[in-house]
Amino acid sequence: MQSMYFTEEHQLFRESLRDFLKKEVVPHIDKWEASGTIETFIWKKFGEMGYFGLATPETYDGLGLDLFYTVIFLEELQKVNSGGFAAAMWAHAYLAMTHLNKNANDAQKKAYLIPSVNGEKIGCLGVTEPFGGSDVAGMRTTAVREGDSYIINGSKTFITNGVYGDYCILAAKTAPSAGNKGISIFIVDLDKEGVSANKLNKLGWRASDTAELAFDNVRIPASSLMGEEGKGFTFIMEAFALERLVMGVNAHARAEWALDYAQQYMSERETFGKSINQYQALRHKFVDLHADMDLCKQYNYGVVYKMGKGEYVVREATISKLKSTEMADKVAYDCLQFLGGYGYIEDYPMARMFRDSRLGPIGGGTSEILKEIIAKIVIDKKEYRMPKE
Amino acid sequence: MQSMYFTEEHQLFRESLRDFLKKEVVPHIDKWEASGTIETFIWKKFGEMGYFGLATPETYDGLGLDLFYTVIFLEELQKVNSGGFAAAMWAHAYLAMTHLNKNANDAQKKAYLIPSVNGEKIGCLGVTEPFGGSDVAGMRTTAVREGDSYIINGSKTFITNGVYGDYCILAAKTAPSAGNKGISIFIVDLDKEGVSANKLNKLGWRASDTAELAFDNVRIPASSLMGEEGKGFTFIMEAFALERLVMGVNAHARAEWALDYAQQYMSERETFGKSINQYQALRHKFVDLHADMDLCKQYNYGVVYKMGKGEYVVREATISKLKSTEMADKVAYDCLQFLGGYGYIEDYPMARMFRDSRLGPIGGGTSEILKEIIAKIVIDKKEYRMPKE
Amino acid sequence: MQSMYFTEEHQLFRESLRDFLKKEVVPHIDKWEASGTIETFIWKKFGEMGYFGLATPETYDGLGLDLFYTVIFLEELQKVNSGGFAAAMWAHAYLAMTHLNKNANDAQKKAYLIPSVNGEKIGCLGVTEPFGGSDVAGMRTTAVREGDSYIINGSKTFITNGVYGDYCILAAKTAPSAGNKGISIFIVDLDKEGVSANKLNKLGWRASDTAELAFDNVRIPASSLMGEEGKGFTFIMEAFALERLVMGVNAHARAEWALDYAQQYMSERETFGKSINQYQALRHKFVDLHADMDLCKQYNYGVVYKMGKGEYVVREATISKLKSTEMADKVAYDCLQFLGGYGYIEDYPMARMFRDSRLGPIGGGTSEILKEIIAKIVIDKKEYRMPKE
Amino acid sequence: MQSMYFTEEHQLFRESLRDFLKKEVVPHIDKWEASGTIETFIWKKFGEMGYFGLATPETYDGLGLDLFYTVIFLEELQKVNSGGFAAAMWAHAYLAMTHLNKNANDAQKKAYLIPSVNGEKIGCLGVTEPFGGSDVAGMRTTAVREGDSYIINGSKTFITNGVYGDYCILAAKTAPSAGNKGISIFIVDLDKEGVSANKLNKLGWRASDTAELAFDNVRIPASSLMGEEGKGFTFIMEAFALERLVMGVNAHARAEWALDYAQQYMSERETFGKSINQYQALRHKFVDLHADMDLCKQYNYGVVYKMGKGEYVVREATISKLKSTEMADKVAYDCLQFLGGYGYIEDYPMARMFRDSRLGPIGGGTSEILKEIIAKIVIDKKEYRMPKE
Ligand SMILES: Cc1cc2nc3c(=O)[nH]c(=O)nc-3n(C[C@H](O)[C@H](O)[C@H](O)COP(=O)(O)OP(=O)(O)OC[C@H]3O[C@@H](n4cnc5c(N)ncnc54)[C@H](O)[C@@H]3O)c2cc1C
Ligand SMILES: Cc1cc2nc3c(=O)[nH]c(=O)nc-3n(C[C@H](O)[C@H](O)[C@H](O)COP(=O)(O)OP(=O)(O)OC[C@H]3O[C@@H](n4cnc5c(N)ncnc54)[C@H](O)[C@@H]3O)c2cc1C
Ligand SMILES: Cc1cc2nc3c(=O)[nH]c(=O)nc-3n(C[C@H](O)[C@H](O)[C@H](O)COP(=O)(O)OP(=O)(O)OC[C@H]3O[C@@H](n4cnc5c(N)ncnc54)[C@H](O)[C@@H]3O)c2cc1C
Ligand SMILES: Cc1cc2nc3c(=O)[nH]c(=O)nc-3n(C[C@H](O)[C@H](O)[C@H](O)COP(=O)(O)OP(=O)(O)OC[C@H]3O[C@@H](n4cnc5c(N)ncnc54)[C@H](O)[C@@H]3O)c2cc1C
Known part of the structure; x- marks a missing residue:
């Protein structure tokens, strides 16, 4: 059903991106996964290719393309099978840069958005705190005007x-x-005095660095404030719809990749004199996963389409992340199983997929918190839309 | 996301159909469910309103409308909450009439399609046999030329x-x-000598009559043959894509109705001094069902869209029925649970829904057979498309 | 693993009961299911055979047998495949009579327990009210001393x-x-002036009568009070452990029966030239259900064993009902599916099984309420045990 | 329900083992997990304590204890939360040594069993081959008599x-x-010429070494043969019942540990001003997992009991592994979720649990192969019992 959403230009973009990733990224992945450090040169290359600027207007060095380019960017990144590398890229381009795109003033955009597009500055989004990430409003970090x-x-x-x-x-x-x-x-430079970072050791996303950040009397210029004081919660909530959709798209893409890989493996592996893709129990399970994946994928495309048209899609984007990440974990689990013992070996791709995928139902709002939000929308008829001014 | 598929005309059609059903059908449903007989007058009325001819060209008294009118017809029928009444209508209009529309010659169309559109003749589709319905090719009924x-x-x-x-x-x-x-x-008149029918007593679909038919030396004119000899399997397979999509659409529609009903009930029922829609465990389950339903619904719309454009959608239509009927059964199960003891009482709507919905994964190809088909398409790369001549 | 729990005497009892049911009950079941009325003679026969007195001491005409006789009684009743007939019997013997056994005084026992054992008086337990059955403490029926x-x-x-x-x-x-x-x-005669009953029309348990009872200024003798005023909630809570275990045992027994029936059916039914018990997808599903059933069955036996030894098993008995009824519904669903279209026909046993089984997660405390109770025990460390005096 | 199976002596053994593990093992685990190497001294200590000889007769330096000591050994090992360390221990004591215990002759027992009991020689079991582990009979390794x-x-x-x-x-x-x-x-010394080992890099069980072994013209004395030529398949099949039960017990034990850990965590973690163990959706999910775990645990104890009595329990032991490992994976998944982001961090225990547990449905026969076996027993009435001679 791709033709409903993707043009020939989209398709060409996908192919050139795929080539690029194959040549520039794939050969380094195992190293980055092992070291937990993505080398600086690749950020530059992504910048040069314009990949960080897909959704940024041309005024700020971006390409100003429609949202389906973003979809392609996300999908192809997943298919490299390094959730961590992908996360580094999309957290920069869609967690940090979304805020710059939407809420930064011109000076801030010049100072941060343009170098972000060009891969010269790497951004992160700092919302979660050690005491209760689900409860965003309960955060304790303070910024005192002096x-x-x-x-x-x-x-x-x-x-x-x-x-x-x-x-x-x-x-x-x-x-x-x-x-x-x-x-x-606020926009805070991470090399500021008083900022210290501790790197976390994670189950998956191992190529990506995840920090515990401490801010000890960090002095930043008042001009670092985005928008006005007190607007932060609204900014975060507005950005969440896109963030969730991004994570939904990621999930269907990695599930599709896992299924493709498993399908190939199953056509080659034999037991009892038959290739294992001939066992009905495996075939039916595979079909079920394929169908679940396709449901999510088509759903996500529909939500992207509507979001691209400017519609209010908080419910749909939240459903997208909720169901797609759950589906992807199930696919990862079962595809690992299709590989038998080899599924458990890190030299085969399913082990990493299994570890990486598990972040889906946690990061960017746990499944439980997403259900709370959907319940408020569907049952309590709450709106998460900004009041029109 | 309806705006992607439904125009204002569609919407008006939906409203007038809904009014019609409310006035002409709903008051009779309990009676028909109890007796297992739908009164003749209603077939006539459907005919007069043109509902049987939505997908039939105007040459044969139909309205020649796009497939989303059919979707509306199916959805609104489900929302009457009599799977049996709905089945009688759509089996006539989409099991029997689809064959007439596609494969009948002009004389046959005049004799059967036109009165079918007008509600004067009611059709059925006779494929399944007592010994192994899943194995269509293994049928034993014979037609010998004399x-x-x-x-x-x-x-x-x-x-x-x-x-x-x-x-x-x-x-x-x-x-x-x-x-x-x-x-x-063949097209066979059921009042022919040698045809006898036995009415089956079913778990659900009770308003619909389901027959065991015996053909004992039934003589029919040679002109009753549709198309050519030997084309039957192809005709059946071609019709299956639409039949499955019909059943997929039915499934999402009844699930949506069940959720709406349950939501209303839960907002009114209190235990321990709170309305039960305030219990988190129920809210989260409700949200999960809502999300599953929405995934199927959007998927089905997408398949309808493609089918309407003439694309080959056997895989998608089969997924549509497989996943939507499974989802609907789960929704029926859980919505019944939301009603507590009242869910178990036939005066409340969930008991019938629960019985009616259960047919979904059986009729029109069991879920297992659908998985066989999808496996052949996805794993074995088989095509179910007609070779272009 | 039966030998851990069942002696040879148990086994003989099972066989004689099975014969009795086959001869005296099975031939009438379809009639009772259709009419919703169990004929009086069968209550008498059960009484004569001593089946109602298995757990009643000999002083009151009972047999005073260990709890595994009760298990056999429940299991064999389920295997008649009329959830309604079984319910009538066990609701009398284990809902109503349990209270008489435990809390009635000698006069009450003479007046009600003895005729109950003998099948001369049929009892029921009246706890649930129209407004919120889950919230037992919220009941509104009053008994005013005059x-x-x-x-x-x-x-x-x-x-x-x-x-x-x-x-x-x-x-x-x-x-x-x-x-x-x-x-x-209280013990209230149902023929008292001011009592009126309305019979409910149910999804399943159709052989069993289920009443809406209205009490309009019903005057009963003060001697009808069981124990002391204010002890009712405690009595009900104490009886719940046995009631739930009864429902857990019922569930594993009907699941076992459904699996046996399906296994036989599948060995005889052929599609595509093979008996359907040769299809791997069906075999694996069957095995999964078999395993789930066996887990519940062995669990339930263990709980019965401990309860028989007088141990505090509220947690275990609640788990027994929660998991076994859920399992039985799943088994009923899938065994119906194994029968294809015949699963949907009331002349085959799975349709009734499917309807009857659905009561399991509702009656005697819904699954949600059971989870509330287990949560209080396991998470909040609450005790449902009577304080020792 | 422990009292049904565990005596006071068992309980004392459990406590002393627990103390031992806490003192001698726990402090080293993180190091061994990181290096993939368990230090030699601990094997010696286990030997000294007699832990490897629980199921070995006293004649060969063992303790000759009943199977519930083995259960305790397995359970407490799991509760150290290093699937790899546990595996090293039980693979030695129950994969390798079971064969020595059952099938070795006296000379072999003196040469291998006694040092195994004493922790001086470490054994492994070599069945699986690179081409199709599920198909044991299809193995290609040869032993040619010279x-x-x-x-x-x-x-x-x-x-x-x-x-x-x-x-x-x-x-x-x-x-x-x-x-x-x-x-x-055969019993083959791994330092023989021609044997080479390659260490595999695994998703979990990281403290345990897993080898790819190549045998290149390895000459071993003819006295290394166990039993007679041609008896190997039977030996393997006979040992499988115990092996599966071991893996079933491991699974319920690690699930129980994960639940205990999560319960503690949830009682301390707060969001929105409440400890998260107060959220109904989490409570109900927790209860469900607890119930599933308890079902498996009680089931497994029952199978151990019967196996201890010498009964034929291939079906039950296979169900034990099938359902318990599946349950444990679900518990690991959800308990990780209960920890939110911390579940994804390797410094918290659920990440390792999640990785380690995943081996359960693969090693020692995949779930699919177990279903094949149960299907043969239950549906085809096949016996896996040795013909009595
Ligand atoms: C690898 C990784 C990358 C991340 N990247 C970022 C990032 O770039 N920027 C950023 O700001 N954050 C990031 N996060 C944080 C992430 O968004 C949080 O972990 C997540 O929101 C959950 O918060 P928490 O971990 O504090 O869990 P908690 O809030 O402590 O939740 C614990 C558990 O309780 C449940 N729970 C909490 N409240 C309720 C409730 N009311 N009802 C029912 N259940 C409830 C949760 O669902 C969860 O299961 C990242 C996390 C990870 C692991
Ligand atoms: C209420 C109702 C209305 C119906 N209406 C019509 C109608 O109008 N016209 C019509 O022609 N038919 C109709 N049907 C028939 C329906 O299409 C068949 O019941 C269905 O195709 C299954 O056939 P069966 O019942 O013979 O099951 P069987 O073919 O006997 O199948 C039994 C079980 O075996 C499974 N199975 C079979 N083969 C395989 C395999 N190779 N691998 C794995 N599993 C397998 C099936 O999935 C099923 O679970 C209707 C059925 C019902 C119940
Ligand atoms: C056929 C049949 C036979 C019966 N026989 C008897 C009998 O002999 N004697 C007798 O006394 N009763 C009997 N019952 C009643 C039965 O015990 C109640 O139906 C049951 O306890 C549920 O009560 P309710 O129907 O009022 O549901 P409600 O209490 O209205 O519950 C509605 C829904 O809300 C959920 N819910 C309620 N409170 C909470 C909460 N705090 N958190 C989360 N979810 C919640 C419930 O689980 C349910 O899903 C019978 C019922 C049936 C259908
Ligand atoms: C960490 C680890 C430790 C191990 N330790 C040992 C050990 O000490 N000694 C030892 O001998 N072995 C050991 N094993 C091997 C283990 O027993 C095998 O991995 C397992 O039996 C599966 O074999 P396989 O990996 O070759 O999978 P395959 O046989 O290739 O199976 C691939 C997939 O096909 C499925 N499949 C295969 N045949 C069928 C069929 N007929 N029908 C349906 N599905 C089918 C399988 O279930 C699986 O999903 C270990 C494995 C691991 C990962």
Whole structure:
């Protein structure tokens, strides 16, 4: 059903991206997975190719393309089978840069968005804190105005690109007693005095650096504030729809890749004198996974289409992440099983897939929190839309 | 996401159909469910309204509308919550009439298609036999040419509209030794001598009559043959894509209705001083079902869209039925649970829904057989497409 | 693993009971299922055979046998495949009579327990009310002391044996403002003036009568009170462990029966030239169901063993019902599927099994309420044990 | 329900083992997990404590204890939360040593069993080969008799303890054309010329070494043959019941540990001002997992009991592994989820649990192969019992 959404240009873009990844990225993946460090040159190359600027307007060095280019970018990244490498790329381009695109002023865009597009500055998004990531409004990091500066104190955790990144889109409380309404967003250079980062050792996403960040009296210029004080919660909530859709698309793409790999493997592996793709129990399970994947994929494309048209898709984007990440974990589990003992060996791709995929239902809002949100929309008729001014 | 597929005209059609059903059908449903007989007048009314001719060209008294009108017709029928009544209608309009539309010659169309459109003749489709419905090619009913006639012998079972219907689109072997290739399709009047029908007592679909049909030396004119001898298997296989999509659409529609009903119920029912829609465990389950339903619904719309454009969608239509009927059964199960003891009482709608929905994974090809087909397409790269001549 | 629990005497009892059921019960089942009325003679016969007195001491005409006789009684009843007939029998013997056995005084036992053992009086248990069955403490029926009488007002619903039964073990509030502590239990003759019963039309359990009971100024002698005023909630909670275990045992037994039936069917039914028990996908599904059933069965036997030794098994008995009824519904669903179209026909046993089994996760405390209880035990470390006095 | 199976002596053994593990093993685990090497001293200590000889008769330095001591040994090993360390221990004591116990002659027992009991020689079991582990009878490794020797050629893979172990219980074909009947079992010293080992890099079980072993013209004395030529397949099949039960017990034990850990975590973690063990959706999920675990645990104990009594329990032991490992994976998945982001961090225990547990449905016969076996027993009425001679 791709023809409903993808043009020939899209298709050409996909092919050139695929070639690029094969040549420039794939040969380095095992090294980066082992070291937990992505080499700097690749960020530059992505920048040169324009991949970070797909969704950024041309004024700021971007390509200003429709959302299905982003879909292709995400899908092909997943098919490299390094959830961590992909995360580094899309966390920069869609967690950090989305905020710059939407809420930064011209000076901020010149200072951060343009070098982000060009792969010269790497961004991260700092929302989660050690005490209760699900409860965003309960964050404790503070930003206190002092003349022309803000002083940041507090800590963040699980921040993708937080160790090797250059700047952080940071959420902090400017009015701690005001709940949600007291949250503001800042752009903070990570080499500032008082910032320290601790690298976390993770089950998967091993090529990606995930930081625990401490902010100890970090002084930043007042001009680092994005938008106005108190707008942070709204900014975060608005960005979530895209973030979730990104994670939904990632999930269907990696599931599709896993199924393709398993299908190939099963056509070659023999037991009892037959290739294992001839065993009915395996065939039926495979078909079921294939169908589940296709349902998610088509759903996600539909949501992208609507989002691209500017429609309000918080419910759909949340469903997209909820169901697609769950589906992808199931696919990873079962495809690993199709490989028998080889599924358990790290030289075969399913072990990494299994570890990487598991982040899906946790990061960017756990499945439980997504259900809370959908319940509020569907049952309590709550709107997550911005009031039109 | 309806706007992607439905125009304002579609919407108006939906509303007028909904009104019609409310006025003309709903008041009779309980009676028809109890008696297992749908009164004749309603067939006439459907005919007068043009509902049976949505997909029939105007030349034969139809309306020649796009497939999304059919979707609306199917969806609204489901929302009456009588799987049996709906089945009687769509088995006539989409099992029997599809064959007339596609494969009948002009004389046959005049004799059967036009009165079918007008609700004057009710059709059924006779494929399944008592010994192994899944194995269509293994059918045993024979049609032997004798001069200007064929003599039919054999039996069919589980035939929807087979007791009260007027004619049967009957599959029989004209060349028993030729396997698939020996199957032909006939139009047989059910009041012919030698035809006898036995009405089956079913778990659900109780308003619909389901027949065991015996053909004992039934003589029919040779002109009853549709197309050529030996084309039957191909005709049946071609019709299956639409039939499955119909059943997929039905499934998402009844699930949506069940969820709407349950949501209303849960907002009104209280235990321990709270309305039960406030219990998190129920809310999360509800959300999960809602999401599963929405995935199927959007998927089905996409398949309809492609089928309407003439694309080859056997894989997609088969996935549609497989996953949507499974989802609908799960929704029926859980929505019944949301009603507590009242779910178990026939005066409340979930008991009937639960019984009716259960047919989904059986009729029109069991889930296992659908998986066989998808496996052949996806794993063995088999095509179910007609060779272009 | 039966030898761990069942002696040769148990085995002989099972065989004689099985013969009895085959001769005396099975020939009538279809009639009772159709009419919703179990004929009186069979209650008498059960009484004569001593089946109602398995767990009643000999002093009151019972047999005073260990709990595994009860297990056999329940299991064999399920294997008749009429959930409704079985329910009528065990609701009398284990819902109503358990209260008499445990909490009635000698006079009450003479008046009600002895005729219950003998099948002369049929009992029911009246706890659930129309407004919120899950919330037992929220009941609204009142019993107001007036001299030597109590005056009962209120309504009960979903009461098994409530239409054709003779007496009701009725929960009512003697001190409405005292919450749980205000509930008392009475024995109420159902032919008393002011009692009226309405028979409910159910999805399954069709041989069993289920009543909505209204009590309109019903005057009963004060001697009808069981134990003391205010003890009702405790009595009910204490009886629940056995009630749940009964329902757990029922569930594994009907699942085992369904699997046996399906296995036989599958060995005889052929498609594509093979008996369907040779298809790997069906074999693996069957094995999975078999394994799930066996897990529940062995678990339930273990709980019965411990309960028989007088141990506190509220957690285990609740798990037994929760998991076994869920398992049985799954087995019923899939065994119906194994029969293809015949699964949907009421002349074959799976349709009724499917309808009857569905009550399991609702009656006697819904699965959600059972999870609440287990959560309180396992997470909150709450005890449901009676404080030792 | 432990009292049904465990005496006070068992309990004391459990406590002393637990203390031992805490003191001698736990402090080293992270190091061994990181290096993939278990230090030699601990094997000696296990030997000194008698832990390897629980099921070995006293004649060969063992303790000759009943099977519930083995259960305790397995359970407590799991609760160290290093699937790899546990595997090294039980693969030695229950994969390799079971064969020595059952099938070795006195000389072999003196040479291998006694040092195995004492922790001086470490054994492994070599059955699986690179081409199709599920198809044991299809193995290709050969042992050709040459005078007083056998010459071994071929390769094995996935052999636990195969890198650092001292000897291998090796299956090889002495009569390649005779299918199953041509398989024999040998004891092969792993330092023999011609044996080479390659260490595999695994998803989990990282403290355990898993070898790919190549045998290149390895000459072993003819006295290394266990039992007679051609008995190998039977030996393997007989040992499988215990092996599967071991893996079933491991699974319930690690699930129980994961639940305990998660329960503690959930009681301490707060979001939105409540400890997360107060959220109903999490409570219900937890309860469901707890119930599933308890079902498996009680089932497994029952099978151990029967096996201890010498009963034929191939069906039950196979069900035990099938269902318990599946359950454990589900528990690991969901308990990881309960920890939110911390579940994904290797410093918290659930990441390792998640990786380690995944081996359960693969090693020692995949779930699919287990279903094949159960299907043969339950559906085809095949016996896996040795014909009595
Ligand atoms: C590898 C990785 C990368 C990440 N990258 C980023 C990043 O770049 N930027 C960033 O800001 N964050 C990032 N995160 C953080 C992520 O968004 C959080 O981990 C997530 O939101 C959950 O928060 P938590 O870990 O504190 O879990 P908690 O909030 O402590 O939740 C624990 C458990 O309780 C459940 N729970 C909590 N509240 C409720 C409730 N009301 N009802 C029911 N269940 C509830 C949760 O679902 C979860 O199962 C990352 C995390 C990981 C692991
Ligand atoms: C209410 C109702 C209405 C119907 N209406 C019509 C109608 O109008 N016209 C019509 O022609 N038919 C109709 N049918 C028939 C329906 O299409 C068949 O019941 C269905 O195709 C299955 O055939 P069967 O019942 O013979 O099952 P069987 O073919 O006997 O199958 C039994 C079981 O075996 C499984 N099975 C069979 N072969 C395989 C395999 N190779 N691998 C794995 N599993 C396998 C099946 O999935 C099923 O679970 C209707 C059926 C019902 C119940
Ligand atoms: C055929 C039949 C026979 C019966 N026989 C008897 C009998 O002999 N005697 C007798 O006394 N009763 C009997 N019952 C009643 C039965 O015990 C109740 O139906 C049951 O306890 C549920 O109560 P309810 O129907 O009022 O459901 P409700 O309490 O209204 O519950 C509705 C839904 O909300 C859920 N829910 C309620 N509270 C919560 C919560 N706190 N958290 C999460 N979910 C919640 C429930 O699980 C259910 O899904 C019978 C019922 C049936 C159908
Ligand atoms: C960490 C680890 C430790 C191990 N330790 C040992 C050890 O100490 N000693 C030892 O001898 N072995 C050991 N094994 C090997 C293990 O027993 C095998 O991996 C397992 O039996 C599967 O064999 P395979 O990997 O060759 O899978 P394959 O046989 O190639 O199977 C691939 C897939 O096909 C499926 N399949 C195969 N045949 C059928 C069929 N007929 N029908 C349906 N599905 C089928 C399988 O279930 C699997 O999903 C170990 C494995 C691992 C990963």
